[in-house]
Amino acid sequence: MVKAEGVHKSFGAAHILRGIDLEVAPQEVFCLVGPSGSGKSTFLRCINHLEKINAGRLSVDGHLVGYRQKGDKLYELKDSEVAAQRRDIGMVFQRFNLFPHMTALANVMEAPIQVKGETKAVARARAERLLDRVGLSDKAGNYPSQLSGGQQQRVAIARALAMEPKLMLFDEPTSALDPELVGEVLDVMRGLAEEGMTMIVVTHEMGFAREVGDSLVFMDGGVVVEFGNPRDVLTNPQHDRTKAFLSKVL
Ligand code: ADP
Numbered sequence: 001m002v003k004a005e006g007v008h009k010s011f012g013a014a015h016i017l018r019g020i021d022l023e024v025a026p027q028e029v030f031c032l033v034g035p036s037g038s039g040k041s042t043f044l045r046c047i048n049h050l051e052k053i054n055a056g057r058l059s060v061d062g063h064l065v066g067y068r069q070k071g072d073k074l075y076e077l078k079d080s081e082v083a084a085q086r087r088d089i090g091m092v093f094q095r096f097n098l099f100p101h102m103t104a105l106a107n108v109m110e111a112p113i114q115v116k117g118e119t120k121a122v123a124r125a126r127a128e129r130l131l132d133r134v135g136l137s138d139k140a141g142n143y144p145s146q147l148s149g150g151q152q153q154r155v156a157i158a159r160a161l162a163m164e165p166k167l168m169l170f171d172e173p174t175s176a177l178d179p180e181l182v183g184e185v186l187d188v189m190r191g192l193a194e195e196g197m198t199m200i201v202v203t204h205e206m207g208f209a210r211e212v213g214d215s216l217v218f219m220d221g222g223v224v225v226e227f228g229n230p231r232d233v234l235t236n237p238q239h240d241r242t243k244a245f246l247s248k249v250l
């Protein structure tokens with residue numbers, strides 16, 4: 001579903017991603033961990049067209065991100081083609097980024113209506129179903145300010161799912177939450193995983209990585225330091241940098 005080969009990304013003179021190689025299979029829960037500043041968010045942003053890579057190849061579902069290849073030449077996609085690629089990718093951020101002037105239901109209905117031209121009736125039926133799935137049927141009429149952080153994040157997940165993505169990216173979805181609200185968000189993510197959603201999850205929740213993750217990558221300094229089954233990497237890390245990091249977060 002995702003393939004990165006020698007992916008590099010710089011911001012000016014700052015060389016952030018220094019040759020990322022990894023593969024995410026369909027239906028896989030792929031956990032990405034590493035110290036702050038190691039490039040995890042940058043990598044997710046490259047997958048989701050929010051940043052352009054400087055070198056290497058990055059593809060989602062067999063299509064190069066942002067480019068079309070003809071022979072050995074690459075052509076940049078038009079904005080409309082980029083938009084079409086992005087529709088298949090849902091992203092959930094640390095900060096929930098809900099539209100503050102819209103109810104939970106309206107937040108979840110918005111993208112399918114605006115982006116896909118869906119009718120309100122169809123969008124509403126799906127939004128109600130999705131709010132039910134994240135356990136928030138009774139909060140459909142609440143505005144974000146009337147919801148807890150955990151509830152807002154669950155609405156944000158429902159909103160991303162409303163576009164029926166093939167791939168979900170989670171960038172530290174529970175890091176901004178009070179500890180007692182983390183579990184309800186992880187439960188929703190666990191449910192998604194059980195239903196077969198392909199997910200890349202940047203997280204410091206090692207319990208989640210161990211129980212739900214199929215693969216775990218430890219990233220540091222813009223490279224993949226260690227990769228494997230989460231149980232193996234977490235209980236028996238091979239590299240000193242991985243050991244040092246895990247000793248701080250476990
Ligand atoms: P992580 O998510 O692992 O904490 P990030 O991908 O957010 O790391 O950031 C990696 C590095 O890239 C940081 O040093 C950050 O300051 C830098 N960086 C990220 N985005 C930009 C940007 N738009 N312009 C300049 N530097 C950036």
Ligand code: MG
Nearest residue numbers: 040041042171
């Ligand atoms: Mg980050």
